[in-house]
Amino acid sequence: MPALTNAIPGPRGLPVLGVGNRLLNDPLEFMVRLQRHYGDLVQLPLGKHTMYLATHPDMVKRITQENWKNYIKRYPTMDEILGQGLVTSNGEYWLRQRRLMQPAFHHQRITRMADVMVEETERMLARWEGYARSHRPFEVQEEMMLLTQQIIVRTMFGTSLSDAEAHTIGKAFNDSLNWVAGQQFRIFQPPRSWPTPGNLAYRRNLELLERTVYRLINERRQRPGEHDDLLEMLVTARDADTGEQMSPKQIRDEVMTIFLAGHETTAGTLSWIIHLLTHHGDTERKLRSEYASVLGGRNPTPNDLPRLPYNRMVIDETLRLYPPTWILTRVLINPDTLGNYQLPAGATVALSPYVTHRHPAFWPNAESFDPERFRREEAESRHKFAYIPFLSGPRQCIGNNFALTEMQIVLPMILQRFQISAVPGYPVQPQPKATLRPGPKVWVEVRG
Incomplete structure (x- = not known):
């Protein structure tokens, strides 16, 4: 050595x-x-x-x-x-927050959240029916961002917000987080106190978010037990050793963090999957065959997911090629x-x-899209830390099972309803920004 x-x-x-x-x-x-x-x-x-x-x-x-x-x-x-929040904190403070939040992402809670995932996907697909009838192309990332935005807002806040409020809050979350993340890639960063258009828009969005989040936290504290959503879990969580609850500021930080981790990353991966399937017909046919055999046209439930192994393999291979957290x-x-x-x-x-x-030592022909890499025998023989889309170890993403469940439900719902084709003339390349999204646009057409 x-x-x-x-x-x-x-x-x-x-x-x-x-x-x-x-x-x-x-x-x-x-x-x-x-x-x-x-x-x-x-x-x-x-x-x-x-x-x-x-x-x-x-x-x-x-x-x-x-x-x-x-x-x-x-x-x-x-x-x-x-x-x-969990993404930015360290040490004993991080460990305490992780323990407080872990029950919110227990398997049984994620299973209950699946109903929201199905309902919001149905709403999206109803919109796609209009695109199919009019033969109108659309940009798939915008659709996926709206879908995951609605899912995370509803699972976070339940029925506390109207559809209009949920859309406004979701957009403010998205715009704020993308703007802040984008500052990391700028050589010159004007101080946030300067009244630039970007700074002013960011400040307005952040004030709207904090006003809304603190209002909802206060309402939950005054009337505990009336909701079954992530915010209720955060408000009522108690430290097992001290019995202490999170402060409103701590809850606010975790709400922001969950939205960041559970929204854009999933939307980007779903967009990548759609893009890849439009260029890999054999993979799409294998997926449709698996769906027909197991689901027969009905919507999937969490209990179906272990019976859809190829569905998961396609998701895993997409996360390998285009991990949302690229650095x-x-x-x-x-x-x-x-x-x-x-x-x-x-x-x-x-x-x-x-x-x-x-x-190259762990992934032969690494640039090719090959879901078969994730057959059980091959995956089990590979170095455990060669595949890290959600990182690994104690600081592995707390919402990884939420994201995987969401993608495993959304994908079969889409493909059982529509045939999807790429619109020619719009090349797609990885866009390494806050997350690794396909871009600049992913234009598709659907037909029933």
Whole structure:
């Protein structure tokens, strides 16, 4: 075994900028090339700072499981809107919040939420009937964003909001989170106190959200037990050791966080699946055959999902190719060793599911779409940390089962109702923004 070293390989970059311009211009292809050329740990100069890209599953395991407490999150651009929610908090505070929130995502609760998923999908498909009759193309991401937005608003707030209020709140959530996340990719960021159009719109949306969320929290505190939704769970949750409840500010932070984690990510993945199926007829035919055999045209229930293995394989392969969280960072508290390299305290380490999901040692023909990779025998023989769409270890996404259930229900409902085809002339490429969405647009046509 080679001796430990601090000489981590990587490109030199330009004076002042380092490789920042290349990382901003084409981060996906750039990071894949870095892994192929320099190996599993790459040093990236970014002006005055240095970032380390770790891509081997063993390194992922070290960072997310074996020594996870030594790798903390630090997302200053997201602090104002997400506060100290599960995505941004650390240490004992994070652990307490995770324990308080875990029951809200218990399997039985997600099963009850499936009714909302079915109802909202039915509403979407009724709208698609109009598109089919008029032969009108539509942009599938907009439809998926609206669908997942309505599902998360209803499962979060139940019947506390009218349809019009739910739509307004959903749009404000979406606009605010996308605007804040987009600031991470700008070289020049005007202070948020400046009255720019973006800052003013963000401030209006944030004020609307906080007004609404705090009002609903206050109403639930005054009349507990009248609702069966995520907000009720957050309001009534108590610490098992102290009996303490979350403060209104803590609840507000988790509401914002759940919406971020449970909305755009799922919409993007569903959009990718539709796009891929329009270009892989054999996969679509296998799906339809499985649906016909198990469902016979009816809507799926949570009990049906284990009997639809190919449905899940298609979702897993899509998440492999296009993981919504395409990059994330951690900051080292104390020095650590990754592979044969030593990293200092304070180092920023980036993980990229997008790159790890293309590691040639674990994914042959990695750019091809092949759901058969997720047959049980093949999946069980693969390195556990080679596939991390929801990350892994103690900080794995708390809503992963919610998202997977939602996608496994929505997809058969769509394909049992409609034939879908891509509109020619609109090439689709990954758009590495806040999440990895297909773009710039995914235009499709449907027929019954």
